[in-house]
Amino acid sequence: MMYRKQFLLLLSFALLASCEKDTQVSGNIDYLGDSNLILKQIPVHYKYAPIFQDTFNVSESDHFEYTTKLDSSEIRLLFIGDKEYPLYLTSGSELLLTIERSTFPKNVKVDGYEEDWDEKYTDYLTAITDLEKKIPVEEEKIKTGQDNDLLKISEKKYELAEQYLKGTPLQDYYLKAIGEHLVFSIRSVEYNQRFYENFNPDSARKAIFAEADSLNFFTIASLKAQRAGIRDFAHYYARTFGIYDSVKTVYGMDLSEYDIKRVAYEELNEKRIQVLDHMKSRDALAHAKMYLIAERIGEQPLEKAQPSYESYLQNFSDYPVYTQFLKNFYKDIKSVSPGEPAIPFSLPDIDGNIHTMDDYRGKFVLLDFWAGWCQPCLEEFPHMKDIYDNYSRDELEIIGISNEADSLVWVQDLQHLNLPWPQLYGGDGFDEETFKAYKGGGIPFYILVDPDGKIARYNDIRASFNFTTVFDSLLEEHNQTTE
Structure with a gap:
């Protein structure tokens, strides 16, 4: 046998x-x-x-x-x-x-090609050129409660995609345009209830789900075509329940989205998974759930992600591509979890001097992955300067690692930002070697390394929010063990 x-x-x-x-x-x-x-x-x-x-x-x-x-x-x-x-x-x-x-x-x-699909795609890109320019302008209007044409424009975009691309091998761009329109629609619910007193979010959500159903958004073909699967729609759906505003009321209006997602993750996630009830097939459910679990592994401590991760492996074992991806990703994140050795690096500063992780052994080191185009990165710098002044260099060093693709832009950024801690150049955007080794998914991205060269915290601390409280506890614990 x-x-x-x-x-x-x-x-x-x-x-x-x-x-x-x-x-x-x-x-x-x-x-x-x-x-x-x-x-x-x-x-x-x-x-x-x-x-x-x-x-x-x-x-x-x-x-x-x-x-x-x-x-x-x-x-x-x-x-x-x-x-x-x-x-x-x-x-x-x-x-x-x-x-x-x-x-x-x-x-x-x-x-x-069997047919002129290349010409159809060029015609589509030409047809949406003006719409693509208008969309960011209308997005800003919707955020501030101004009259806007965002949904009309995004609807026109998917109608053009339908005209040129539906039924061709490039149909994914039609499905993608539908997804973009529905994400804009669900985002509008959050802002409209903030600015319009008589706005009914429950009714609006029901209407959007009805539209999504009519456009076959919750099918496997549609979900695979979206840039982020179901993630974007589920994320903005969760925001329509006023969770962000509630957290900001408690913690202060300066709280970043990153920190809100940390503080209110369970409440947000409860709303996200409600979207799974709308999946049209087991294939669609397996794909959508895989995305939400991957986000949970990437955003939360592993002990919080483990139950849903293990449940997925058991219940969707007949989807080996998805389960193998989650297994590999879970293993990757575990390899950079607290207690694991810090990733070595060898990177130049602005003068060409090479710095390594070993050069900073014996003190806590905060690795800050950033780029000048990242507004949340820049907003953290004033808080980081305060922290840098409050601790000695024997206790804490900060090391900036730039993901900026253009080294000249990085140099220009440093000249006007006036950051007092060491700044190193990695380049290559999100393909930067050290960033990828730490399994970074976006910036700003922070790793705190302890004096023994081990990871102390993995992307769950931020200078503007919880760094001082967390670090003081770690520093006190370290000092007690070395006395």
């Missing part, structure tokens, strides 16, 4: 391998400069899953060729800088691309 199982397993691998065919992507780009042409697979989770990518070799004549093996069809994303273009790849297909760097991702010509 054992040999038969092994034979069947080997046979299944052989059959899978035999179905794989070479898929070729080649073409020309008129100019690339210092950028790279990168092809990324869409990961199972937008923030915590590993990203698999390939960098194209572009010749001096601006020609590129790439081959991969596929056994089915899928969308992969072609990146130049932070701009992306979706490529529909099928097993055995050959695509020839012509790219205009100055207008990318518009005007990409793709020879090899």
Whole structure:
């Protein structure tokens, strides 16, 4: 029996391998400069899953060729800088691309498609250009209770996506536009009840769920198309119950969103999981629940995340892609939990001097991952300066590690921020090596390392909120053990 199982397993691998065919992507780009042409697979989770990518070799004549093996069809994303273009790849297909760097991702010509999907996508991008410019302006209006056209504009965007892309291999961008519209709709509930006395949030929520149902938002196809699965919709749905305003009333209006999510996590999470009742299939439920549990693992101490994590592994064992992702992520977070060794680094300061984690052994060290474009990062600096003045360098050192992609921008930031603690340059955005090793999902991101070089706190302290209380307790405990 054992040999038969092994034979069947080997046979299944052989059959899978035999179905794989070479898929070729080649073409020309008129100019690339210092950028790279990168092809990324869409990961199972937008923030915590590993990203698999390939960098194209572009010749001096601006020609590129790439081959991969596929056994089915899928969308992969072609990146130049932070701009992306979706490529529909099928097993055995050959695509020839012509790219205009100055207008990318518009005007990409793709020879090899069965139909003119490349033209439809360019037409869609052109059609929504003005809408994309208006959306941020209308978003600001909704936050302050002004009359706005945000929902009309976002509805127009998904109608254009339907016109150009529904029924094509690029239909995910139609589903994505629907999700964006529904997130804007649910966000409007929070603000409208804040500014309009007679506004009925219960009625508004019911209307949005009805609209979501009519647009098939809670289906597996739709949820997979969203940037963050169900996370964004569930997050803003939870906010419509006034939890943020209640916490701010108790703790003060300066409390950041990060801290509100920490303080009121259980209450917020109770509302988030209500959205799961609207899933249209077990496939959709498995996908949605996986996202919410991943967020819980990433945002809360593991002992709080463990029950729901273990329950998911048991109840959804028939979804091995999701369970394996959660197992890997849980293991990753556990490896950087309090008590584990701090991640070593070797990074330069503004003068080119190299600093390592070992250089600061014997004192507490707060690692601050930040970038100049991150407003919450900047808002913490005045509080961090106060903390830096209140403790000696024998007790506490702060080390800034910049995720800024452009080192010149980092230098300019340092020149006007006047930060007194060591500042090191990591670069590479969220791909910065030390940040990734700590499993960082966003910034600001803080790690407190103890004098023995072990992680003392993992991204649950902030200078503007709880740092002093937490640190004083740790410092007192450390001093008692060393006396």
